[in-house]
Amino acid sequence: MMIKQIKVMTEQDQYDALQEYNYFEMLVNTKEYITKDEYEFIIAYDPTEKFNFSYVGDYSKMGDYLNFNVYSEHDHDKRQLEMERG
DSSP: OOOOOOOOOOHHHHHHHHHHHHHHHHHHHHOSEEOHHHHHHHHHHOGGGGGGEEEOTTTOSSOSEEETTTOOHHHHHHHHHHHHHO
8 A cells, every 4th residue: 555645835835836936927928038047947847838939049139038928020020120210
């Protein structure tokens, strides 16, 4: 007979888990470009998110990965036009 052990989360564990979740949510839902470290954190937290990012490190000075969750072609074109106009 196998006995399962139940892990009880302490208040500190709960706080740490919430902080980690909030950081994940902030990265996935607000940052258009993320660093390699941020990308690795996101993929470790939720492997299914890897399909929502594209590596652009060699082409962008804004970050290593483009976040399709928040990227907007319209906004990108608008910024490009504003930069061209000066």
